[in-house]
Amino acid sequence: MKNFHVAIVGGGVIGSAIAWELSKYKLDVVVFEKGSDVASCTSKANSGVIHSGINSPTGSLKARYCVEGNKILQSLADKLGFQIKWIGKYVIAKNEEEAKELERLKKLGFDNKVPGLEIKDGSEVKIKEPNVSCYTALWVPTAGIISPYEFTIAFAENAVENNVNFLLETEVIDLKKIKDHFLIKTNKGEYQSQLLVNATGLYCRKIDAMLEEPDFQVYPCRGEYLVLDKNYSNLINSMIYPVPPKELGVLGVHITPTIEGNILLGPSAEFIGDPDDKRTTKDMMKTLFNESKEILPALPEKAVINAFSGIRCKLASPGEGGWADYRIEESKNTHGLINLLGIESPGLTGAPAIAKEITRMISKFIELKNKTDFKIRKVKKKSFSEMTAKEQSDLINKDERWGRIVCRCEHITEAEVIEALTNPIGAQTLSSVKYRCRAGMGRCQGGFCSQHIIRIMEKQFNIDVNKINLKSPRSNLFYGRTREKVND
Amino acid sequence: MTNFNTDVAVIGGGPAGLAAAISAYENGAKNVIVLDRNKWLGGILPQCIHDGFGVEETGSSMTGPEYAEMYINTAKKLRIKFMNETMVLQFNKNRKIIAANKKDLHQINAKSIVLAMGCREKTRWNIMIPGDRPSGIYTAGVAQSFINLYNIMVGKKVVILGSGDVGLIMARRLKFEGAKVLGVVEILPYASGLQRNIVQCLDDYGIPLYLNHTVTYIKGRERLESVTIAQVDEKIDIIPETEREIKCDTLLLSLGLIPENELSRNVGIEIDNVTGGPIVNQYFETSLSSVFACGNCLQVYDTVDALAIDAKKAGENAAKNTIKQNKKINIKAGKGINYVIPQRISKSGKIRFTLRVKKPCVSPTLRVISGDYELFKKKLRWANPANMVGFDIDISDETIKAKGDLVVLLDGY
Numbered sequence: 001m002k003n004f005h006v007a008i009v010g011g012g013v014i015g016s017a018i019a020w021e022l023s024k025y026k027l028d029v030v031v032f033e034k035g036s037d038v039a040s041c042t043s044k045a046n047s048g049v050i051h052s053g054i055n056s057p058t059g060s061l062k063a064r065y066c067v068e069g070n071k072i073l074q075s076l077a078d079k080l081g082f083q084i085k086w087i088g089k090y091v092i093a094k095n096e097e098e099a100k101e102l103e104r105l106k107k108l109g110f111d112n113k114v115p116g117l118e119i120k121d122g123s124e125v126k127i128k129e130p131n132v133s134c135y136t137a138l139w140v141p142t143a144g145i146i147s148p149y150e151f152t153i154a155f156a157e158n159a160v161e162n163n164v165n166f167l168l169e170t171e172v173i174d175l176k177k178i179k180d181h182f183l184i185k186t187n188k189g190e191y192q193s194q195l196l197v198n199a200t201g202l203y204c205r206k207i208d209a210m211l212e213e214p215d216f217q218v219y220p221c222r223g224e225y226l227v228l229d230k231n232y233s234n235l236i237n238s239m240i241y242p243v244p245p246k247e248l249g250v251l252g253v254h255i256t257p258t259i260e261g262n263i264l265l266g267p268s269a270e271f272i273g274d275p276d277d278k279r280t281t282k283d284m285m286k287t288l289f290n291e292s293k294e295i296l297p298a299l300p301e302k303a304v305i306n307a308f309s310g311i312r313c314k315l316a317s318p319g320e321g322g323w324a325d326y327r328i329e330e331s332k333n334t335h336g337l338i339n340l341l342g343i344e345s346p347g348l349t350g351a352p353a354i355a356k357e358i359t360r361m362i363s364k365f366i367e368l369k370n371k372t373d374f375k376i377r378k379v380k381k382k383s384f385s386e387m388t389a390k391e392q393s394d395l396i397n398k399d400e401r402w403g404r405i406v407c408r409c410e411h412i413t414e415a416e417v418i419e420a421l422t423n424p425i426g427a428q429t430l431s432s433v434k435y436r437c438r439a440g441m442g443r444c445q446g447g448f449c450s451q452h453i454i455r456i457m458e459k460q461f462n463i464d465v466n467k468i469n470l471k472s473p474r475s476n477l478f479y480g481r482t483r484e485k486v487n488d
Numbered sequence: 489m490t491n492f493n494t495d496v497a498v499i500g501g502g503p504a505g506l507a508a509a510i511s512a513y514e515n516g517a518k519n520v521i522v523l524d525r526n527k528w529l530g531g532i533l534p535q536c537i538h539d540g541f542g543v544e545e546t547g548s549s550m551t552g553p554e555y556a557e558m559y560i561n562t563a564k565k566l567r568i569k570f571m572n573e574t575m576v577l578q579f580n581k582n583r584k585i586i587a588a589n590k591k592d593l594h595q596i597n598a599k600s601i602v603l604a605m606g607c608r609e610k611t612r613w614n615i616m617i618p619g620d621r622p623s624g625i626y627t628a629g630v631a632q633s634f635i636n637l638y639n640i641m642v643g644k645k646v647v648i649l650g651s652g653d654v655g656l657i658m659a660r661r662l663k664f665e666g667a668k669v670l671g672v673v674e675i676l677p678y679a680s681g682l683q684r685n686i687v688q689c690l691d692d693y694g695i696p697l698y699l700n701h702t703v704t705y706i707k708g709r710e711r712l713e714s715v716t717i718a719q720v721d722e723k724i725d726i727i728p729e730t731e732r733e734i735k736c737d738t739l740l741l742s743l744g745l746i747p748e749n750e751l752s753r754n755v756g757i758e759i760d761n762v763t764g765g766p767i768v769n770q771y772f773e774t775s776l777s778s779v780f781a782c783g784n785c786l787q788v789y790d791t792v793d794a795l796a797i798d799a800k801k802a803g804e805n806a807a808k809n810t811i812k813q814n815k816k817i818n819i820k821a822g823k824g825i826n827y828v829i830p831q832r833i834s835k836s837g838k839i840r841f842t843l844r845v846k847k848p849c850v851s852p853t854l855r856v857i858s859g860d861y862e863l864f865k866k867k868l869r870w871a872n873p874a875n876m877v878g879f880d881i882d883i884s885d886e887t888i889k890a891k892g893d894l895v896v897l898l899d900g901y
Contacts, residue, residue, distance in 0.1 A: 276709060278620065278621070278709070279618065279619055279620050280618050280619065280621075281618050282616075282618045282704075285616060285618060304613075304616065305613050305614075306613045307613070307616060307618070308621065389489055389586065389593055390489075392588065392593050393489045393592055393593040396588065396589075396590065396591070396592055396593060397592060400590035400591070401590070403573075403588050403589050403590040403591065403592065403593075404573055404589070404590055405525065405575035405577075405588060408525065408575065409750075411575070411577060413588075444608045444609075444611070445611040445612075445613065446630075447608050447609055447611070447627055447629070447630055448608070450630060451630065451633050451634060451637070451638065454634075454638075454640070455638070465640055469623065470622075470623035470710075471623070471710075472709075472710050473710070474710040474711060475622060475623040475710040475711055476623060476710075476711055477623050477624075477642075478634070478640050478641060478642060479641040479642070479643060479644055479737075480640075480641050481639050481640060481641060482635055482639045482640070482641050482665050483639070483665070484641070
């Protein structure tokens with residue numbers, strides 16, 4: 001049985017960022033992910049915002065990691081190649097009363113050492129954002145946008161290239177502490193590790209409970225989103241946030257451009273019992289649209305082309321106000337267990353800083369020695385559609401697969417699909433292709449490209465058609481060949 | 489990057505593009521090139537293995553591949569150039585086309601362009617069905633390509649939403665392949681596909697059609713597990729107490745087609761909000777001079793026969809390319825009419841109009857008026873949105889000179 005130094009449970013943005021930090025050192029590290037790809041849960045379904053740190057109380061872990069993470073993200077992006085756009089955000093006040101709240105946020109931001117905050121009048125905002133009407137607004141220049149899955153994938157793939165083991169579709173079903181190591185039972189076999197990092201987001205209590213009596217509860221809080229067609233991307237230039245609602249510890253329905261050029265409306269905030277209940281609902285779709293229209297009266301109904309939801313991992317119930325700080329700590333009862341509890345927004349922004357913190361904690365158990373052969377690779381390359389005609393032509397002349405356009409909406413080539421399918425993690429679902437090269441993300445929603453991608457999977461990767469999944473281990477797309485006996 | 493000139497460049501090698509290219513060649517264009525993104529010619533036809541194609545045009549009923557072959561053979565005898573697996577990335581106002589294929593990037597300078605990009609299917613998100621996001625939800629055409637081109641089964645227990653023709657054809661096709669087809673759900677009080685398809689694809693196989701019904705919820709965290717359907721009232725509001733869950737592993741969507749006009753939009757061609765296709769004059773010329781449109785990227789046709797007739801005219805005009813768009817009058821869709829093509833007229837003469845009505849009706853009167861003056865009147869036996877209506881009118885020089893809009897309307901609607 002393989003004995004690892006560190007086992008990370010959960011391949012979300014936190015687990016992947018930790019894996020990447022640890023991949024710099026001479027350690028045997030494994031990541032267990034029950035989904036078919038990294039970022040298959042909360043890390044995938046959120047606003048994709050790099051927060052500045054104006055929303056969390058001074059001295060909280062949320063504020064600390066957010067501000068720290070924000071500062072190091074650009075240099076990480078330069079190294080790993082994921083995209084960031086520092087488009088800034090306006091928190092808008094509709095009246096004098098809300099304007100007072102902006103002053104409070106500005107003060108909080110100042111105390112949290114967020115630079116560049118300014119209160120602007122409605123007329124100044126109008127110049128930058130002609131479609132937004134407000135009384136005053138707080139301008140937050142250090143807020144940005146990021147593709148949350150590209151970000152997670154960048155960490156995970158580079159970690160794998162530095163010899164971290166990512167085990168997909170591998171669910172931890174039992175944990176035991178035996179003397180100085182953990183015995184980890186999964187659906188794919190047993191493993192041992194000296195340290196165990198619980199980075200399972202919504203499932204952090206379930207994992208913790210396998211080893212000890214948890215002293216906390218998790219309150220899943222669903223957020224639904226609407227996605228607008230790219231044709232409407234010019235409605236706004238920056239992120240537009242309302243003054244946060246007083247209750248529930250959330251930021252309110254906001255309007256956020258995405259890296260891909262769509263606009264998101266949302267999220268809602270609804271406490272639910274089941275952490276896997278990622279449904280979208282008719283009522284909430286209507287509410288999101290109406291609330292967004294209050295901020296952006298020019299919003300046309302036909303602009304909406306998709307809806308999804310993500311679930312926040314909260315440690316406070318609605319009765320307790322919905323706000324609780326992160327808990328990032330060594331277990332008092334289980335030596336060698338590091339718990340990351342209640343990592344919700346701004347967890348995406350905080351991930352790089354949290355990963356550094358976990359590495360410091362691990363260094364107390366294991367002496368960390370730098371790898372001499374640690375290599376950084378840019379995960380995101382320039383896509384065909386972003387190239388000049390000369391660059392496109394040169395590539396086609398070198399490799400004809402660059403000249404075969406597989407996704408008509410986004411102009412993704414066969415070469416890019418093949419590159420996506422050969423990712424070092426080994427994720428090979430239709431969604432894992434989509435999240436790596438955007439094939440299928442356009443307005444036809446895969447109508448044209450899915451058949452071509454399936455053919456590439458079958459013919460060039462020898463994947464049995466029955467084993468081709470949409471996104472998760474049991475999300476099969478097909479039932480064999482026609483004229484074959486189908487088993488009921 | 490290669491660079492070459494052509495008289496007529498046709499974007500899309502489906503039935504419309506082939507018909508237009510042949511016609512352009514036969515009408516004097518020496519250099520005709522067809523650009524198509526697929527490996528094959530014929531567009532969607534090779535996956536339409538049912539029959540019924542070409543009845544109006546040739547008198548005999550063919551399958552989709554047979555019909556396509558008829559055109560491909562004719563085209564190949566002529567000196568028409570084909571570029572397959574070639575994606576047009578853009579073209580500009582001077583008709584410089586940039587296209588990519590495995591050989592290189594190509595710049596094609598065309599004297600005239602025929603747009604024949606076809607259409608795409610509406611998805612779940614065009615009607616925003618709430619619920620989970622499982623696998624097992626296919627548009628009818630995508631399911632058709634998996635089954636007919638690649639022999640891959642998409643499901644075993646199927647519900648079909650929308651009674652468009654592709655959905656009806658697929659109901660029968662899936663039944664043939666051993667799937668259980670639990671029903672076709674249509675939100676309107678009438679089917680949106682052709683009557684013959686209702687009879688031949690549903691009635692003959694005992695597949696129920698639920699009119700005034702829709703899908704209100706999708707369940708299944710990985711593969712589809714069930715859909716909830718409900719009845720709707722006259723206002724198309726859901727009647728909650730009629731909701732019921734149907735266990736199934738597959739939902740096919742046949743919600744209608746959207747003309748593909750990203751290329752047209754990018755170059756600034758005016759688009760009709762109702763058809764989703766370019767606004768054209770009687771020569772099928774778009775608002776951009778020397779650029780013509782035909783086929784399903786102009787309007788969604790009910791039969792390939794009618795489509796080919798118009799596409800041939802577009803190809804002929806592209807070859808002649810002598811139109812001056814100076815005097816224009818607009819054609820407006822009046823009472824009871826969804827849209828009319830052409831939307832503009834620039835010269836007198838006998839002009840063919842095609843239109844769709846808004847709702848089914850019995851013995852309405854079709855009228856075309858210009859101010860107080862009635863140009864045309866025709867009693868129809870019936871009219872149905874599923875069936876395109878066509879008629880010819882002689883437009884006089886006086887009408888053109890008067891510059892007043894023509895209004896097409898339906899009396900007794």
